Amino acid sequence: MTTLVKELKQKKQAKQGMLENVMEQFNQVSNLVNLNPNIKKILSVTNNELIIHFPVRMDNGEVEIFKGYRVQHNNALGPYKGGLRYHPTIDIDAVKALAMWMTWKTSLAGLPYGGAKGGIQMDPTKYSNSELERITRRFTYALGDNIGPEHDIPAPDVNTDAQTMAWIADTYMSTKAPSERSRNQHVVTGKPIGSGGLEGRDRATGYGVYLTIKFWAELKSIKLKDKTFIVQGFGNVGYWAAHFLEKDGAKLVGVQDAFGTIVNNQGLSVENLLAYSKKNKGSIVGFPSSKNIEKEDFFGLNCDICIPAALGNQITEENALKIKAFLVAEGANGPTTVGAEKILLERGVTIIPDILCNSGGVTGSYFEWLQNRNGELWELNEIMGRINKKMREVFIKVLNVKESRKIDMRSAAYVLAIERLERTYTQRGVFP
Incomplete structure (x- = not known):
């Protein structure tokens, strides 16, 4: 104990950020599973990184410029999936880290999704509700076709909620032809129930x-x-x-x-x-x-x-x-x-x-996406039962790997997530 603490205190480098954190976790498990070096190269970097500056008119008539992000880490398993957060501490490295964690999370959960994350560098408490709506809608418009129900599906995160998702869905659908709008409702998950949201997604x-x-x-x-x-x-x-x-x-x-x-x-x-x-x-x-x-x-x-x-x-x-x-x-x-x-x-x-x-959230998001896609309505008890069943299955898998390999739970979860991605790349090959 004492030796470990001394080693950590003797480190001279600056505090690790989230990106350094997730990369260290990834590298440790990559070595543990002898991950194919070429696949490791692919998973070590993001597919796309968007930084968007966009103007919004405030209630007092002045224009303010906002900085928004959307990072798409990997989509080998399906469409990019991940939340949008509104917070003053957001920067590109934090969003890259969060996008990578989403890739591991959706892979571990066995969902047909990849990983993404995004948000706006701002303190939402400093803006009125009408300003937040204009900021959200303008950000959605700026993202354009970088999001989409079969391409990249945002969800709520820190300081965003069902209302935020409703604004995004409405703005996105309004850019489509009238005949296509109803087919784009699942561009986001975490919507209000009356706007295609899932019963129980809030919890x-x-x-x-x-x-x-x-x-x-x-x-x-x-x-x-x-x-x-x-x-x-x-x-x-x-x-x-x-x-x-x-x-x-x-x-x-x-x-x-x-x-x-x-x-x-x-x-x-x-x-x-x-x-x-x-x-x-x-x-x-x-x-x-x-x-x-x-x-x-x-x-x-x-x-x-x-x-x-x-x-x-x-x-x-x-x-x-x-x-x-x-x-x-x-x-x-x-x-x-x-x-x-x-x-x-x-x-x-x-x-x-x-x-x-915390993968119950993305699991619920998947059920909402399916509900919208298939034109179905699921009841609360059914949804909570499905989340319970899915999470128990994954929990048992993690425990089995933990026990068989004699490792901690995080390493076991990473092993399962990364091995699923490795199988996908091995079976498909790398284009061209």
Whole structure:
């Protein structure tokens, strides 16, 4: 333990970004599976990277220039698939990393998709609803045919939602001939139910996080009742994961969001906290019966389960030693750095990796895409049952590889994802 920490602290290079993180993970597993060097070259780079600057007129009449991104990493298994996020920290390297993670995620889940990601470099809280609509529609128009229902299918991500997807779908369909518009509804997933959305898509990612925790607990003969957990990020993913865990008797004792960090060792009501945050512009700060603590103390809270469900690179070499949980379930994409993971694994902490843990969202997206494509309507119970079945199958596959190869869960998930891609390239060959 001491030796590893010293080695990590002695590193002179700057903090690893998400792109360096995902590449290190990929390279480690490529060596583990003896990945064909030519296929490794292909998977190491993105297919397409778009950076778009576009003007939008604000409510006061002034024009503001925005910077948008869409990175398409790989489509060997099917159309590109991945969310759009609106956040000031977005840059091309972050989007490239997120697009690569989507490729591994869709491959692991056995879906007929590739990986992509995108978004706009902005703080959406600084804009009115009408401005956000104009920004979204103008970005969609600028993307043009770089997206499409059989080519590249965006979805909600950080700071985007069903309304955002409805604006994108409407804008995209309006650029098509009237006879073709109805056939392009599935250009995005995560739409409102009245606009072709899937019943239960709002909770699919958080439900998947809960399911993987439940599957792991069943494997270890651990009851979730009275187990304590903390959640970083109380958005869509964090809320629904907490909702389902609370229904199983687990107790939420700490939450962190962009506004602050609260704790109550006796438990925080998930539903009351949601209602409170809605009344307070999304903030959890000041919730009755809770105590505010410093941001840097969050990961050191006493708990059994830790759910990082916010942004990437949150669990680092600096705070990994503080974590008291025996299980980390990655609701976010890339929340744990490679160095931090080494520390946690050496301490005996289990990590359910992001490409498995939060894949309920893209699985739900696939079902919505199929529903639109085939002109069907699926009921909530059927959808949740399908997600449960699909995620259990993948979870068992990951565990089997973990046990047979004597490796950690992330490495096992990567092995399955990368070997599926390698088989595809081996069978098809490389054009020409």
